[in-house]
Amino acid sequence: MSGISAPRGTKDILPGEVEKWQYMEDIVRRVCAGYGYREIRTPLFEHTELFQRGIGEATDIVEKEMYTFTDRGGRSITLRPEGTAPVVRAYLEHKLYGSAQPVRLFYLGPMFRYERPQAGRYRQFHQFGVEALGSQDPLMDTETILVALTIFEELGLENLHIELNSMGCPQCRPRYREGLKDYLKGRLDGLCSVCQTRYELNPVRILDCKEDACRKELEGVPEIGDYLCPECRGHFELVQRYLTSLGRSFSLNPRLVRGLDYYTKTVFEVIAPGMGAQNAVAGGGRYDGLAEECGGRETPAVGFAAGMERLLLALESQGKELPLPRELDAFVAVVGDSARTMGLKVAVALRQRGFKAAMETEGRSLRAQLKAADRLLVKHVVIIGEEELGRSAAIIRNMEDGGQQEVPLEQLLEAPERLLLQKISD
Ligand SMILES: [Zn+2]
Ligand SMILES: [Zn+2]
Structure with missing residues (x-):
């Protein structure tokens, strides 16, 4: 074409398609409101250190995916790559811990990552998510899982299932890390090059490597479930009991991990079959250590995020058409x-x-x-x-x-x- 086109990795959402987005957004807003969550809108850009601190230095996002630039005032600015750290920042900055706890928030909007564009992946993409701050109660973990499920079900997704794991806490996870490293020590040569670098910095991330070689080496790997302290174990059992009491089935996946220290206890994914290997439509869990890492007071919190482009793909792969209403009377x-x-x-x-x-x-x-x-x-x-x-x-x-x-x-x-x-x- 001649003239200027949209930047690589971005997409115009035109009339005819935008109605699907509005439909999704309406359901997100309605379901969140139905669970008592209120919308929060944070800036599209933040000080870079929020994400360096919040997401962690050893992750892929910080290493190569952030949209970071220096503004005219010489400050390092980053377009938000995810929604959780900004919400935690706002909670601390506006002293929301002074109001009735827990504070239930949801967000919805564009995020930015500088990644190689491929099917369903954009540099500007859209996520929604909920964050419940100020509660350690395992009921909150269950509640956020339910919010995610309800949204997906209202959209028409079928055969959803939940995968669950516990990441432990600062008391019990270091012991697991050591157990994991002991197990991997003699197997380093069999791991992919990325995992070899993860061994020292972030061995837990090796657990979810998709490379065949790594999967093979992990066949007899110790599971974190055997290392949980009594508190983490009790918390995890209650989350499961609440889900079971509602007739919600789930499977335990000891390989489901988050690589960063601020993640604690529950971690979950909602899986929509039919999308191939990348079939998670939401990922979430507890992050009791994040607020402190952002320089604030200790704040237990739990939430999830879901990508809207992914969600559209999931609906498409299940043959679900979102209704396109006749707009004009x-x-x-x-x-x-x-x-x-x-x-x-x-x-x-x-x-x-x-x-x-x-x-x-x-x-x-x-x-x-x-x-x-x-x-x-x-x-x-x-x-x-x-x-x-x-x-x-x-x-x-x-x-x-x-x-x-x-x-x-x-x-x-x-x-x-x-x-x-x-x-x-x-
Ligand atoms: Zn623990
Ligand atoms: Zn690997």
Whole structure:
């Protein structure tokens, strides 16, 4: 193409597709509100140190995926790669710990990562998530899992399942780390090069490596479940008991891990079958150590995040179509100059009554107008021509079933709801 195109890794969401996004967003907002979560909107960019601190220095995101730049004031700024650290920052900055606890928040919006664009992956992508701050109760862990499931189910995803693990805590995890390193010590040569570098910095991350070689070496690896302290064990058992009490099935996956120290106890993923290897539609868990890492007071917290592009792929792979509603109630088609003036009045009257109405502006033939209206997915076309105008009438055509009827203009101006809400049949 000639001229300027959208930057690599970004995507325009055009009318026709944007309705799907709105539909998803409406469900996210409604379900979150139904669980008592309130929306928070944080800036799209933050001081870089929030993510260096918050996400951790040894992760892939910090190493190569952040959109970081120096602004004109010489400050290092980063476009947010995820939503949790900004929410924790806002909680601490605005002293939300002073209000009733726990504080239940949700967010929804674009995130940015400088990664190689591939199917379903963008440099600007969209996530929603919830964060419940100020509670150590395992009920909160269960609640966030339920919020995620409810959203996905309302969207129509089927056969969802939950994978669960516990990451332990600063008391019990170091012992597991040592046990893991002991096990891997004699097997380093068999690991992929990435995992070899992880061995010292972040051995836990080796557990979720997808390379065949690494998977093979991990066949008899010790599991964190055997290392949990009594508190972590009790917490994990309660999360499972609450899920079971609701008839929710789950599987325990000892390989499901997060590499960073601030993650504690529960970690979970929601899996939607049918998407191949990358089949998680939400990932979450407890991060009792993050607020302190951000320089704030100790704050237990739990949450999850879900990618909206991924979610659309998951729906598509399950053959689910999000409903595309006929957006416009009416398109006012006009033929002739005096019909134009009357059409304008009719369109205004319809809008005043709460109908969504568009009007012909280009002076095209009736045929062309009807074709245009059909493309706009309107419910009704109100046709005003010179002939109808002579009888002070208009024709209402129902675009869903093709039926039409002639109606007095006066009625259309005074009480259009009776005409547009009733089912027209020929
Ligand atoms: Zn523990
Ligand atoms: Zn590996």
